[in-house]
Amino acid sequence: AHGFWDKQPVPKLAEKPDQNEPIETKTVADVRATPYKLPPGFSWSSVDVADEKQLGELYDLLAKNYVEDDDAMFRFDYKPEFLRWALTAPGYYKDWMVGVRHASTGDLCAFISGIPVHTHVRGKEMSMCEINFLCVHKELRSKRLAPKLIKEVTRRVNLRDIWQAVYTAGVVVPSPVADCRYFHRTLNARKLLEIGFTRLGPRMTQLRFERLQKLAPEPVIEGWRPMAKHDISAVAKLLNAHLAKFALHLRFSDEEVRHWLLPREGVVSAYVVARPKAAADAAAAPEAAPAAAAAAASSGAGAAAAAAPGLSATNDKGETIVGFASYYLLPSTVLRHAKHSDLKAAYSYYNVAGEGVDLTRLMECSLIAARNEGMDVFNALHLMQNETFFKELKFGPGDGTLHYYLYNWKCAKMKPSDVGIVLL
Numbered sequence: 461a462h463g464f465w466d467k468q469p470v471p472k473l474a475e476k477p478d479q480n481e482p483i484e485t486k487t488v489a490d491v492r493a494t495p496y497k498l499p500p501g502f503s504w505s506s507v508d509v510a511d512e513k514q515l516g517e518l519y520d521l522l523a524k525n526y527v528e529d530d531d532a533m534f535r536f537d538y539k540p541e542f543l544r545w546a547l548t549a550p551g552y553y554k555d556w557m558v559g560v561r562h563a564s565t566g567d568l569c570a571f572i573s574g575i576p577v578h579t580h581v582r583g584k585e586m587s588m589c590e591i592n593f594l595c596v597h598k599e600l601r602s603k604r605l606a607p608k609l610i611k612e613v614t615r616r617v618n619l620r621d622i623w624q625a626v627y628t629a630g631v632v633v634p635s636p637v638a639d640c641r642y643f644h645r646t647l648n649a650r651k652l653l654e655i656g657f658t659r660l661g662p663r664m665t666q667l668r669f670e671r672l673q674k675l676a677p678e679p680v681i682e683g684w685r686p687m688a689k690h691d692i693s694a695v696a697k698l699l700n701a702h703l704a705k706f707a708l709h710l711r712f713s714d715e716e717v718r719h720w721l722l723p724r725e726g727v728v729s730a731y732v733v734a735r736p737k738a739a740a741d742a743a744a745a746p747e748a749a750p751a752a753a754a755a756a757a758s759s760g761a762g763a764a765a766a767a768a769p770g771l772s773a774t775n776d777k778g779e780t781i782v783g784f785a786s787y788y789l790l791p792s793t794v795l796r797h798a799k800h801s802d803l804k805a806a807y808s809y810y811n812v813a814g815e816g817v818d819l820t821r822l823m824e825c826s827l828i829a830a831r832n833e834g835m836d837v838f839n840a841l842h843l844m845q846n847e848t849f850f851k852e853l854k855f856g857p858g859d860g861t862l863h864y865y866l867y868n869w870k871c872a873k874m875k876p877s878d879v880g881i882v883l884l
C-alpha cells in the first residue's frame with residue numbers, strides 16, 4: 461500500500477514494537493555522495509532564507525500550496541518573518557533547506573526543510589533533524605516528487621552523521637508514535653461563525669455563544685508580564701525541568717530558548733510569571749512573611765515528601781520565575797470568502813505552571829493575551845497536560861488530528877500525554 465514508506469526505516473503500521481532503538485545503523489561512508497536524480501526539467505536548489513528574495517519565493521510556494529483542512533476552507537499562511545524564525549534555528553544548515561526549481565523558469569516548485577534538535581525518546585537523547593514544510597506545487601502532485609525530497613533531505617542529514625528525525629503530519633503514514641487531536645478555543649465568536657470555522661449548536665444563539673466565550677479584559681495572574689532577555693536562563697531551567705516529565709521531548713540550550721521563546725512581534729508571544737525579588741526573599745524568611753514562607757516550605761527543596769515540589773528559577777535580575785506561557789501566531793487564508801480573507805490563530809506552544817501557579821489560570825491568561833493581540837481563535841493539541849484545562853476554559857475538539865513520527869526509531873506507541881514536543 462505504501463510503495464515508498466514500506467522501503468524506509470520506519471515501523472510497519474501493524475507493528476507493536478516494545479524496543480527503544482534505531483531500525484538501521486549506518487556510517488557516513490555508506491551514504492551516497494551525490495544528490496538523487498530529479499525528473500528532466502527540475503533541479504535541486506538550497507533555499508537561503510536569509511535572502512529576502514528567496515524567503516519571498518518560499519512564502520509564495522507555501523501560501524498557495526501548503527496544508528489545508530479536510531474541506532479545503534482554510535490554508536496555513538506562514539508569513540515570511542515566521543518562516544525566517546522557523547528555519548534559522550541555532551546551528552541550522554543551509555543545505556537542509558531543500559528546494560526544487562523548474563530548470564526553465566527558475567520557479568521554486570517544491571520544498572522540504574530540516575533543522576537540528578536534541579531529542580529525548582523514552583530516556584535516550586539523540587541529535588536529530590526536525591522536518592517541516594514539505595510541499596509540492598499543486599500542479600505537480602502525485603508524481604512521486606515527495607519521496608525524492610524526503611530521500612534527498614535524508615541524505616544531506618545523514619552526511620552530517622545524524623540518523624533520526626522527528627516530524628508531524630495530518631495524514632497517517634507508517635507509523636505514528638502518537639496521535640494528538642486539535643482543540644480550539646473561540647476568541648472572536650462572530651468572525652468564526654461568519655467564516656464557517658465553527659457552528660452554533662442546537663438551541664444556541666449568537667448572543668449566548670458570544671457571552672459564553674467572554675474573557676476577563678486583562679490577564680489575572682499577579683506577576684504576569686512579557687518574557688524578556690534577562691529571563692532566558694531561568695526559562696531554560698524551568699522549561700527543561702518540566703519537559704523532562706514527558707517520554708518524548710526536546711532539550712533547549714539557552715541559545716535555543718532565546719531563539720524560540722523570546723517574543724517576536726507577530727510571530728511568537730511569551731510571558732513569565734515573576735515574583736519580585738523582595739517577595740521571594742520574604743518567602744525564604746519565615747518571620748517576615750509567614751504565609752508565603754509556609755507555601756515555600758511546603759514545596760521547596762527541603763519540603764516533606766507529601767507535596768510535589770513546584771518548579772521555579774531565578775532570573776538575571778533576582779526575580780523568581782514560577783510560570784511561563786507561550787503561543788505562536790499562524791494565520792490561515794480563508795479560501796473563497798467574500799468578507800474575510802484571513803483567520804488569525806494563536807497556537808499553544810510551551811507552558812510551565814511552576815510553584816504556586818495553576819496551569820488552568822496560566823492558560824486563561826494566555827487566552828486573554830491572545831485575544832488582546834487580535835487573535836480570532838486559540839488552538840492547542842491534546843498533549844502534555846493540556847487536557848486538564850480544556851473543559852474549564854471552553855476548548856472544543858476540532859476535526860483535525862496531528863500524528864507524531866520518528867524516522868529510523870522503533871519504540872512503543874505513546875499516549876498524547878507522553879508527548880512533550882510542539883512543532884511549528
Ligand code: NHW
Binds near residue numbers: 628
Ligand atoms: S506535514 C505537511 C505536509 N505537506 C502538505 O500536506 C502540503 C500540501 N501537500 C503537498 O504539498 C509537515 C503534497 O501533497 C505532499 C505530497 C508534498 C505532502 N508525510 O509526491 P507524491 C511536514 O512537512 C507520501 C510523509 O506522489 P504528493 C512533515 C505518501 O504516503 N509522507 O505525493 C513531512 C506516498 O508514499 P507511499 C507523505 O501528494 C515529513 C508519497 O508521499 C506525506 O504529490 C516527511 C506520495 O508522493 C506527508 N505529509 O506530495 C517525512 N504526504 O509510501 C520525513 C504524502 O504511501 C522523514 N506522503 O506511497 C524524515 C526525513 C529525514 C531523516 C533524517 C535521518
Ligand code: EN5
Binds near residue numbers: 857
Ligand atoms: C506540521 N507542523 O485540519 C503541521 N485543522 O482541528 C501539518 N479545524 O482547524 C499538519 N473542516 O475543527 C497539520 N473547527 C494538520 C492540520 C491541518 C489543518 C486542520 C483543523 C484542526 C481545524 C477547524 C475548522 C474546520 C473546518 C471544516 C475546526 C471547529 C472549532 C470548534 C470551536 C468551538 C469548540 C468546538 C470546536
